[in-house]
Amino acid sequence: MSIIATRGLTMRFPGVLALDQLTVDIEPGVVGLVGANGAGKSTLIKILLGLLEPTSGQAGVLGLDTARDSMKIRELVGYMPENDCLPPDVSATEFIVHVARVSGLPATAARERAADTLRHVGLYEERYRPIGGYSTGMRQRVKLAQALVHDPKLIFLDEPTNGLDPAGRDEMLALVRRIGGQFGISVLVTSHLLGELERVADHLVIIDGGRLLRSQAVAAFTQASGVLAVEVEEEMDRLGEHLANAGLRVRPDGRLLLVDIAGETTYDVVRDTVADLGLALVRMENRRHRIEEVFST
Amino acid sequence: MTSVIHDIGYRHYDGKRLGRAYAVRSLFTHNLRAAYGLGRPVKAKIMPFLLCAIMLLPAAISVAITAIAAQVGAGQNVALIRYSAYAIYLQPLIAIFLAAQAPVLASRDLRFHVTPLYFSRPLSRLDYVLAKYTAFTTALFILLATPVTILYIGALVTEQKHLGTHTLHWLGGLAGCLIFALVLAGIGLVVAAFTPRRGFGVTAVMAVYLLSTTAVAAVQGIAENQTQFTLAQWAGMFAPFNLVDGVQVWALRAKQAAPEPPPPGLGGPVFALVCAAVIAGSVAILYLRFRKAGSR
Numbered sequence: 001m002s003i004i005a006t007r008g009l010t011m012r013f014p015g016v017l018a019l020d021q022l023t024v025d026i027e028p029g030v031v032g033l034v035g036a037n038g039a040g041k042s043t044l045i046k047i048l049l050g051l052l053e054p055t056s057g058q059a060g061v062l063g064l065d066t067a068r069d070s071m072k073i074r075e076l077v078g079y080m081p082e083n084d085c086l087p088p089d090v091s092a093t094e095f096i097v098h099v100a101r102v103s104g105l106p107a108t109a110a111r112e113r114a115a116d117t118l119r120h121v122g123l124y125e126e127r128y129r130p131i132g133g134y135s136t137g138m139r140q141r142v143k144l145a146q147a148l149v150h151d152p153k154l155i156f157l158d159e160p161t162n163g164l165d166p167a168g169r170d171e172m173l174a175l176v177r178r179i180g181g182q183f184g185i186s187v188l189v190t191s192h193l194l195g196e197l198e199r200v201a202d203h204l205v206i207i208d209g210g211r212l213l214r215s216q217a218v219a220a221f222t223q224a225s226g227v228l229a230v231e232v233e234e235e236m237d238r239l240g241e242h243l244a245n246a247g248l249r250v251r252p253d254g255r256l257l258l259v260d261i262a263g264e265t266t267y268d269v270v271r272d273t274v275a276d277l278g279l280a281l282v283r284m285e286n287r288r289h290r291i292e293e294v295f296s297t
Numbered sequence: 298m299t300s301v302i303h304d305i306g307y308r309h310y311d312g313k314r315l316g317r318a319y320a321v322r323s324l325f326t327h328n329l330r331a332a333y334g335l336g337r338p339v340k341a342k343i344m345p346f347l348l349c350a351i352m353l354l355p356a357a358i359s360v361a362i363t364a365i366a367a368q369v370g371a372g373q374n375v376a377l378i379r380y381s382a383y384a385i386y387l388q389p390l391i392a393i394f395l396a397a398q399a400p401v402l403a404s405r406d407l408r409f410h411v412t413p414l415y416f417s418r419p420l421s422r423l424d425y426v427l428a429k430y431t432a433f434t435t436a437l438f439i440l441l442a443t444p445v446t447i448l449y450i451g452a453l454v455t456e457q458k459h460l461g462t463h464t465l466h467w468l469g470g471l472a473g474c475l476i477f478a479l480v481l482a483g484i485g486l487v488v489a490a491f492t493p494r495r496g497f498g499v500t501a502v503m504a505v506y507l508l509s510t511t512a513v514a515a516v517q518g519i520a521e522n523q524t525q526f527t528l529a530q531w532a533g534m535f536a537p538f539n540l541v542d543g544v545q546v547w548a549l550r551a552k553q554a555a556p557e558p559p560p561p562g563l564g565g566p567v568f569a570l571v572c573a574a575v576i577a578g579s580v581a582i583l584y585l586r587f588r589k590a591g592s593r
Contacts, residue, residue: 049416049417051413051416051417071317071419071421072419074417074418074419074420075418077417078417079414081410081413081414084409084410085409085413085414086409087405087406087409087411088409089337089338089341089405090336090337094336098323098327101319101320101323101327102323102327102415102420103418103419104314104315104319104419105312106312106313106315109310109312109313113310120307130337146414150310150314151310182306182307184307184309
């Protein structure tokens, strides 16, 4: 069953076409929604939450229609907006308990879940201090906690790594992975950085200018490309010549030689040639496609 | 072993989920607490509690004087402050409370973009606005009704004559407090919702109060000088406290405390209609304001 389905979804703002006939089905798991800034990622999420009404087309979340059942949808999903959205004068605990109650959790459950969730996102003693004094990393954790506290079935994370330093990014991405894996909550996470989502997502949806560019499993993007990458310590050019003479198609790529794999024998030819020339082999590996290449081709 | 405590894994919640009415109630409580700085640092509590305390002073003093007068046998010469007049006498304080606390409820969520977190939950925009409006009305009602009730308790304790009439007047006073709270909350929230920065919000609410009150007083003064008494009475409609006092005089049979009573005949009903329009209009404007804010 797909958790998100759109049919010809179009959203026209004055002067801008944010979504253009978007039709896509998304399966449970961690799904990365990739696109440049302004590609329509946030607009799509807002339509799915029922915060925006599309110009035309339909959208469904967890089998519910966004036009008719948006209240029901909002009970079942969590949303972490892209921008800063926290009041500065309350503590994280106070705020998370409050939003848990607005999501329908009774007072006691709200307190328990708030404490649990803040611990899961990695906020400890500081949760009793007003949010105004938090670092960007801590704020992002509070934003994540408010989206998780009511134990949603599906969570929308809009650019969760925005403004974080590399270490903070890694921690946030690990959290996203845990939510999708260990917590068993489906995730739709957006980013304009493809490399990031490649690490955490099972499936990628790529949109550009409001149109669907590609929707497929991450594994399919990164499958073996039929190219062997060879690195030797020195005399790379001489190796290249010899390999070409042996009938292989070879091209240099920085410190690497890229060899088209013609069959099982290719590996033997490379090994033997390196050995005959007495070169020091650093590595020999099957090259995988990187998702970035989707955009360059 | 400490790592065991921190790593108990994720637990799903399969308990009860209460519906929309509960969500609205939670939002109401949160905003009512916010109006008095509860759940916030000490700094946020000072202003509302200080104003509340000052509001109680005249009532307490009035009760004390009445009690002493009764002791020395001069009870018939002193009376308690009238319930319905209390808000009029203390209107500058109420206006300060309004100006200081309306931005806390109306513009904080806008300024810090908190609204998407509410509107992505099972809550409609009208629910959100109504919860805020009722919360602020309740906060103002507490501010106004507490001293009025202290006066009434004073009346009971000092064994005033005609306690039945006192009870009626007290109940009328409470009804008046509610109308004051509704009208003032509406005006305060609307003005604050359009001035996202808190400092501007405070100033704007104060300015609306001072300008309306002074302008009306000036018009009333000039009109009286020219013996245009009906005009002076109609002008009272444009100052919030005078407006509500007019309704108290007409509908609750209160004695006039504002500078002018409502004009005879149509005046009372018109003042009441204007109050209703202010309340309904405030809800409508707030709804539109937050609808725009939520869909950004």
